[in-house]
Amino acid sequence: MTLKKDLLDRIRERAFALWEGEGKPEGRHEEHWRQASSEIETPPAAHRPARRTVKSRQAAADAPAPKAAAAKGQASAKTTAALAGSPQRKPRSRKSAAPDA
16 A cells, blocks of 8 residues: 555544544535644544653752742741841730739
């Protein structure tokens, strides 16, 4: 079997499957043939999502990490250094709502 005949047979089989899948409508054979031809002649790489390249993985690795420490309530190194030299405040006492008896 030649490559061209093999290709045409595959397109024919796919077009037939499309036609059957749509309930065997009349007058749509050209549309089914075009769709089958497009599906079969398109290289498989076109159907897959783009892969990340080594360069893009390296760029992602070199990118600064997100500031998760601040989101978790942890102080950054800059904040810790600034607080190290400042006097600490005492926590404010809460006044009781009920009078002392």
